[in-house]
Amino acid sequence: MIRSLWTAATGMEAQQLNMDVIANNLANVNSSGFKKSRADFQDILYQTSKLAGATAAGGGEVPTGIQVGLGSKVAAVQKVFTTGDIRTTNNELDLAIEGEGFFQVTQPDGEVAYSRGGAMKMDSTGRLVTSEGLAIEPEVVIPAGATQISIGSDGIVEVLEDGSNTPTEVGTIELARFSNPAGLKSLGHNLYGETVSSGAPETGIPGENGMGAISQGYLEGSNVSIMEEMVNMIAGQRAYEINSKAIQTADEMLQMANGLIR
Structure with missing residues (x-):
C-alpha cells in the first residue's frame, strides 16, 4: 500500500x-x-x-x-x-527567416550565439544589433548618410546614401543551421548556444543549400x-x-x- x-x-x-x-x-x-x-x-x-x-x-x-x-x-x-506566424511590420530592420536557419550574434564574451528573433536595430556606430545590443555576425555597418536600407532574400545588405541614386553593398547577413536544433541550449533573451548534441553549426548564404530566405519588413512570431x-x-x-x-x-x-x- x-x-x-x-x-x-x-x-x-x-x-x-x-x-x-x-x-x-x-x-x-x-x-x-x-x-x-x-x-x-x-x-x-x-x-x-x-x-x-x-x-x-x-x-x-x-x-x-x-x-x-x-x-x-x-x-x-x-x-x-516549427516556424511561427510571419507578420508584416514594414520596418526595414525587421527580418524574418522563411525556413531553416538562425541569425548569428556575438555575445559580450566573444562567443557566438544563435537566434530566430529578427527585430534588428542600429547602434551609435551603425552596426546592426539585436534588441540586447549584440552585433550580428558577420558584422554589418550602415553608413551614417544612408537614407534607405535594402536587405535581399539572400542576405545582401545595400543602402542608398544621401545624394546618390546607386545602391551600395555594405555587407551580407549569413545564417547558421544545425543537424539537431532540438539539442541547442536555451540561453534566454531569444538566444541559443551550441552543444555536443546539436552538432557544429553549418553557415551559409540565405536561400542556398537548404538555408531559409530572409524577408525584410517581417517578423516571425512565436510558434x-x-x-x-x-x-x-x-x-x-x-x-x-x-x-x-x-x-x-x-x-x-x-x-x-x-x-x-x-
Missing part, C-alpha cells in the same frame, strides 16, 4: 514540471521568434514478483509474469522548432498555440488531480487496515 503512495507522488511531480513548461510557453506567446517546449514522459522502474517464461508447476511456462510499475518521470523537455497550450494545461491539471486522488485513496485504505486492530 505504501508503494502506491510514492508511485502517485511521482506522477504529481511530473505533472508539476509539465505545468511549468506550459506556463513558460504561454508567457512567451508574444515573444518574437520564440520556440515552444514540450515535456516528454516515460515510466520508471518496475518491481518484478514473477518472471514471464518461468517454469510453473507441472512443467509449463508462466505466460505473463507479474511486474508493478513505480511511477513516471519527465524524460526530456524538448524545443519544437505557441494558445488553444493547444490550454488543452495541455487542462489535461495536466486533471492528471495531477487523479494522482492526488490515488494518494488520498491509498491513505484511506491504510487507515482502514489500521482500524482492524480496534
Whole structure:
C-alpha cells in the first residue's frame, strides 16, 4: 500500500514540471521568434514478483509474469522548432527567416550565439544589433548618410546614401543551421548556444543549400498555440488531480487496515 503512495507522488511531480513548461510557453506567446517546449514522459522502474517464461508447476511456462510499475518521470523537455506566424511590420530592420536557419550574434564574451528573433536595430556606430545590443555576425555597418536600407532574400545588405541614386553593398547577413536544433541550449533573451548534441553549426548564404530566405519588413512570431497550450494545461491539471486522488485513496485504505486492530 505504501508503494502506491510514492508511485502517485511521482506522477504529481511530473505533472508539476509539465505545468511549468506550459506556463513558460504561454508567457512567451508574444515573444518574437520564440520556440515552444514540450515535456516528454516515460515510466520508471518496475518491481518484478514473477518472471514471464518461468517454469510453473507441472512443467509449463508462466505466460505473463507479474511486474508493478513505480511511477513516471519527465524524460526530456524538448524545443519544437516549427516556424511561427510571419507578420508584416514594414520596418526595414525587421527580418524574418522563411525556413531553416538562425541569425548569428556575438555575445559580450566573444562567443557566438544563435537566434530566430529578427527585430534588428542600429547602434551609435551603425552596426546592426539585436534588441540586447549584440552585433550580428558577420558584422554589418550602415553608413551614417544612408537614407534607405535594402536587405535581399539572400542576405545582401545595400543602402542608398544621401545624394546618390546607386545602391551600395555594405555587407551580407549569413545564417547558421544545425543537424539537431532540438539539442541547442536555451540561453534566454531569444538566444541559443551550441552543444555536443546539436552538432557544429553549418553557415551559409540565405536561400542556398537548404538555408531559409530572409524577408525584410517581417517578423516571425512565436510558434505557441494558445488553444493547444490550454488543452495541455487542462489535461495536466486533471492528471495531477487523479494522482492526488490515488494518494488520498491509498491513505484511506491504510487507515482502514489500521482500524482492524480496534
